[in-house]
Amino acid sequence: MVIKKWAGAHEDVLGFFSPTWLTPLENAHFWVTGWKPSILFKLINSLRRARIPAGSSTLVNLTEEQVKKLENLRLKIGGKEEKHKEIAEEVKGLVDVATNTLLARLEKMMKTADCVRSKTIKEVLDVLTPLQSVDFMVALLILQIQLRNWEHHGSKEIQ
Numbered sequence: 001m002v003i004k005k006w007a008g009a010h011e012d013v014l015g016f017f018s019p020t021w022l023t024p025l026e027n028a029h030f031w032v033t034g035w036k037p038s039i040l041f042k043l044i045n046s047l048r049r050a051r052i053p054a055g056s057s058t059l060v061n062l063t064e065e066q067v068k069k070l071e072n073l074r075l076k077i078g079g080k081e082e083k084h085k086e087i088a089e090e091v092k093g094l095v096d097v098a099t100n101t102l103l104a105r106l107e108k109m110m111k112t113a114d115c116v117r118s119k120t121i122k123e124v125l126d127v128l129t130p131l132q133s134v135d136f137m138v139a140l141l142i143l144q145i146q147l148r149n150w151e152h153h154g155s156k157e158i159q
Contacts, residue, residue: 044070
């Protein structure tokens, strides 16, 4: 299963960080493309403390050796989770920088496009007579309305 997941991640890794198939509750417990490993130890401890009647859970009867091994494993995994947390913070920093750069460039692109549009309309209107300018602006608005209608209703209704 992990190999299929990794193959899918190669195609679209972002989908694994915010999967649409999870419920809001599952997302609340989500930890980097899956469940957090330390939750296994919390589950075992909860089952042991719950004192579920014998026969329902054999986890109540762990030996001291098993408890020690699980505790050592929990500490080892906790260290790996902590290392992962450091990597996640580094990635977050990189994402913040990239996002800020992208947003600044998108804003610049939008402003440049608006300036080109405004300058073009002004120069076109400078060439036209006042009456031609009104006809041109009406035609431009009709084009805008038709494009919007086409998007909402399909091309068949627009003629």
